[in-house]
Amino acid sequence: MTTAEKIDYSKTLNLPQTDFPMRAGLPQNEPKLVERWQNMNLYKKLRESAAGRPLYVLHDGPPYANGNIHIGHALNKVLKDVITRSFQMRGFNSNYVPGWDCHGLPIEWKIEEKYRAEGKNKDEVPVNEFRQECREFAQHWIDVQTAEFKRLGIEGDFEKPYTTMNFHAEARIAGELLKFAMSGQLYRGSKPVMWSVVERTALAEAEVEYHDYESDTIWVKFPIASGAEDLSDAHVVIWTTTPWTIPGNRAVAYSPRISYGLYEVTAAENDFGPQAGEKLIFADALAEESFTKAKLQYKRLCDVSSDDLAAMTLAHPLKGFGGGYEFAVPMLAGDHVTDDAGTGFVHTAPGHGREDFDAWMDAAKDVAAKGIDTRIPFTVDDAGYFTKDAPGFGPDREGGAARVIDDNGKKGDANKVVIEALIGANALFARGRLKHQYPHSWRSKKPVIFRNTPQWFVYMDEDLGDGTTLRSRALKAIDDTRFVPGAGQTRLRAMIEDRPDWVLSRQRAWGVPICVFADADGEVLKDEAVNARILEAFEAEGADAWFAEGARERFLGDRAGEPWQMVTDILDVWFDSGSTHTFTLEDRPDLKWPADVYLEGSDQHRGWFHSSLLESCGTRGRAPYDAVITHGFTMDEDGRKMSKSLGNVVVPQEIIKQSGADILRLWVMTTDYWEDQRLGKNVIQTNVDAYRKMRNTIRWMLGTLAHDDGEDVALADMPELERLMLHRIAELDEVVRKGYDAFDFKRVTRALIDFMVVELSAFYFDVRKDALYCDALSSQKRKASLVVVRHLFDNLVKWLAPILPFTTEEAWLARYPDAVSVHLEQFCEIPAEWKNDELAAKWRKVRQVRRVVTGALEIERREKRIGSSLEAAPIVHVADAELRAAIADVDMAEISITSDITILDSEAPAGAFVLEDVKGVGVVPAMAQGTKCARSWRYTNDVGSDPEFPDVSARDAAALRELKALGRL
Missing domain, CATH: 3.90.740.10 (Valyl/Leucyl/Isoleucyl-tRNA synthetase, editing domain)
Incomplete structure (x- = not known):
């Protein structure tokens, strides 16, 4: 028996070896990583690792704490998470503090519904007992949403989030209101406001949506x-x-x-x-x-x-x-x-x-x-009935007052x-x-009416003592703010230019009260000692202190005998959320004021962006943010608004359960999120397919790097193809960093997907498999390629970490088992010498010629004249001088993955394969000559030249001899 007959050549190849599975199993594996991050306290480690770096702060617009998260929440939180992660990995301390909006009518309404079901009358329950139930309801949903956000891969300070119902937050919100009161910006007026009869409260424009009526x-x-x-x-x-x-x-x-x-x-x-x-x-x-x-x-x-x-x-x-x-x-x-x-x-x-x-x-x-x-006149009351100011229709009417809208809307x-x-x-x-568009409450979905009623307002056009008004300050702040996309600036400016005075009062029970005292004419008591007692009590007991027995006497002190009345209205929740910058950005030492960026849906031009701008301009003279990013809304695959009645609602929990959070995150990153996006089964499947290709690229790199001994190769000693790949890493690094800076995540993701699928899997890896698998261990080409794959892996996994945190963590730990987490890493510093535009220009020409060759071979395969490209030895006619010069010193057989190739300086003969967009190149197919190597499957004329290994080529025989010398054969 000869030596060759005893050898299983497949075992002599450096084939990829990895435990990183082809099938991701994201729904099963992601929760394990969430648990791992929780157990290791990744958030704390991130803060420790970033100590001393400049802060980059995205301030979280608070979601409402009254239900499970929906697809809009998922889109919003993923965008925020990618921003904070990408800045964290680029030299910043990017701390994300999640927050929740806890006060307001929707929660109050839920408790009222519970009371009605139990046969209880809300008005007979002590107000602070009722408020406690509202507080417990909100806390329940904060806990639920926290788990759901973590499952999405969101990393932040979930142990110490901010909530508008926190005692300190309520004290700060009250303090901001008192600033408006003391500066003379707060006043009681009687104006027509949008009024919800169903909810018995005034509404702001941001709380109204328009429906056919x-x-x-x-x-x-x-x-x-x-x-x-x-x-x-x-x-x-x-x-x-x-x-x-x-x-x-x-x-x-x-x-x-x-x-x-x-x-x-x-x-x-x-x-x-x-x-x-x-x-x-x-x-x-x-x-x-x-x-x-x-x-x-x-x-x-x-x-x-x-x-x-x-x-x-x-x-x-x-x-x-x-x-x-x-x-x-x-x-x-x-x-x-x-x-x-x-x-x-x-x-x-x-x-x-x-x-x-x-x-x-x-x-x-x-x-x-x-x-x-x-x-x-006040012709309609809070319940929608005509009053005595509407003679003949009010209480004096036979049968009682007529009604505009009833309790059911x-x-x-x-x-x-x-x-x-x-x-x-x-x-x-x-x-x-x-039939026309008519305002409805966005909570109850019922029509509202315009009704004249006494309310508390903030002036928009009152001189603030420095020649400015709240409106002029806000307009200047808009001009000073970066908007992404830019149209957001125009939209917010138009809203500020046209808006009336800000109505702050709501006739409800759950929230921060308008904690001022006023006389019969609506004049506000301006007494710093009274204010200090109020804020001290709120800090210790929360806003419930305002409704406690004896509160009036407690706060007024020695002025209790004067005819001051406590205002019992509740603050508009937009004032609450508009004040969040005070008790987060200003009060937390791990944050800063103003925020670098706010990010929310485009509806927040009239909501959170708007109220935050007015609150901050009224008390601090500028916006609490330097940049504002807006995203659109998610439609179904046909571009229709999602609704339960249409049965087209896409639930993020279901996508995560079926495909994994990384798939949902990839969808977010591949959308034009600045506009409305579409989502459905087909869209998800498209992202699943893209993910598989990316995962397979990562898996191949991991398998190949199993053979990496860490040896380096100097740039000057590398083949051109390796130097080209390093140049592409340098180019991509610029694209990725600029894309993250511009919040253009689709550009980043698309560039990475295309690079991994087209340039790596379908070109570089395909070309280098022969050298990596078959070359001798001492081969300089093989060593250089391993160095490049090493750099490719490190850079790609880090670039992708903000986008696919679960997959990249799994890949990083597979490559570096002793590592703590990829999310503690920084993007790689790219050596300037890797950039080589001249080489890249040359290889664009090389790849043009290669495209014609591979196009011709594809036809040969399709017609079953060849099985593998290694069976071919095409004749390539190159009449174009520039293309011919570019490939002069390039092994085009290696680059085209053929056993041989012939390059001729001539016009292509009739019948040759050509491509319209590559002039001066034609390919005539031909079969490879020689003998097929039993190890590498290439056809060469030197198979058998080494008598010890008679059925392999000389290159493969040399590789086998090295293995034998090392005792591995």
Whole structure:
């Protein structure tokens, strides 16, 4: 038996060896890593390792503590985690402190529902007992969400998060409110606010969303009472989608820019309303549409000038009804009036709309001079019932007060009874219905109303003593802030420019109270000693101290005998969350103020970004952040909004259970997160496929590095292909760092995936497998390749660590069993000499020629003329001089993975394989000559040249001889 017959050549190859499995098993393995990080206190180790480095702080916008996390939470937290991890691994101490928003109506509502189910009355339960139940409810969901965030791979200070219900936090929130009070920015006013009847509280714009809603519409006739003698028998007609606001009407607005006319009814086909001979005033652009709606024939009589309108005083259409509408109704010029819809006149009820209120207040002095009462009525109460200020519809009405909206958010009978009264007064021109976008509470999903009610506000335009206002400070802060994407700046600026005064008060029980004392006129007590007692108590006992027995006397001290009243309203929760920068960034020594970055969904331009900006500008003169990043919302695969009714909700817990958190994180990193994203089974499968390719690349490197003895090779001694790969590492390092700096995670991830799949697996590794597996242990080429694979592994795993924390930890520990964690590592420092643009330019040409060769071989395989590319020895015609020069000193057979190759300086013959985008190269397939090496499977003419190993090539025989000398054969 010969030596060759005794050898199993497969055992002589340096084939990859690793325990890193091809199948990831992420759903099973990730929880083990979460437990490992918990047991080793990775968070503490991260802080210790980063001690002394500059801080990089992302301040967490607090999620609400009232349920399991959804896909929006997952997207948001992964983005934050990648930011903090990427800065941590690039020389910063990037400390992530998670936080929770704990106060407010949704939690309070849940406890109220529980009470109702138990037959308990909330009003009969001591307020602090009720608040304690709210606190316990919030804590339960903080614990649940903490576990869910950890399962996502989020690393942060979950042992010491911030919560808005923490006693210190409540004291700081109260302290911020008192700063506004002491500086004169806080005031009590009576303005129309959005009011939720269902929830019995005022709402801010950020707490409102718009949905389709069908409203009753009416055209109402206002008789001309005086001021235009030749028009005294005419009516001005208004149009509104809120008939219930007619009892609150106090004026009619017009525009001097609109053309108006006097019209006469010539024939009527309706059951009610105008009859032949009646005269009506309309905007000319809207007259035909209005008369058609009322089924009237008409003719135009003459123009009505703006001077005519300004001189008019109208009678209320309900004059004589209920004995309460005998007042005059003035005409007001208004910039908000258009002739796009309606009648060209705007019904003005200052108690039921911001523009109406502003118009009425602007005209109040002139109106009062005419002897008209400028008092704004309170026509609707907190439960949606008409009050005594709506005579005939309120408590004096037979059967009781009519209601606008009931406790379930359904329409009451208010519209019906008002319309009936208008018909009875011959004041209705026409009626109809309109489906339009209408404000709803984002919590209850029920429609809201605009209602005049006393509330506590912060001025937007009051001089703050330095020539600035809260609005001007906020606008300057926006200009000084970096926005990613840039459109966020425009959006936030528009919201700040147009917003009214900030309404802070809510009529609820769970939250931080507006802890001020005020007199009957709403003047706030400004007493530092009183404030100090309040804050000291809140620090020790929480905001519950405000509601404790004897609180008034305790806080007022020797001023308790004065007529100061405790305000019992609760602070808007947006003020809570807008104040989080104070008790986190300022108060924690491991953070800093201002934050480097805030990141939330695009809806937070009117929410957390907005309230944080106003709170900080009002108390500190600038924004609490240097940069603002916004992400879009997650839609289903068809681009539809996710909803339970459509059955298209994607739950992060299910993705994690089926595929693993790293797959979910990879999806986040491959999306254009600045825009709305899509997610579903197909999208997840795409990411699963990409992950497998990346994992297999990592696995191959680990297997190959099992043969790495750590020997180094000088750059000058490396083959060109190895130097090219080091150049590519240097290039990628720039791409990755710049991408992380720009928060352009898709660019980073796409670059890494493409590099691993296209440049490594399909090119470099494919080419170098022969040398790595078959070359002698002493081979310089093999040693250089191992050095490059070593660098590739270290860099790629570190670059990917913020994105795929579980997979990279598993890979790092497989490579370095004694390591603590990849997440304690820093990105590698890349030697400047690795960068070689000239070499890269040359090899771009080499790879162009290679593409033509491999394209030709692919056809040969497909046609089954060859099985492996090693069976080929193609003839390559290279007419292009630059390409020919580039490959002159390159072993194109090695690069093309063929046994031989012939390069000819000639045009390609007819029938040669060519590629359109590679000019001057053609390939004629040919079969390899010689004998197949039993070890490397290459066809050569020197198989058998070594008599000791007669069935292998000379290269392989030399490798075998080395193994034999080492006793490994």
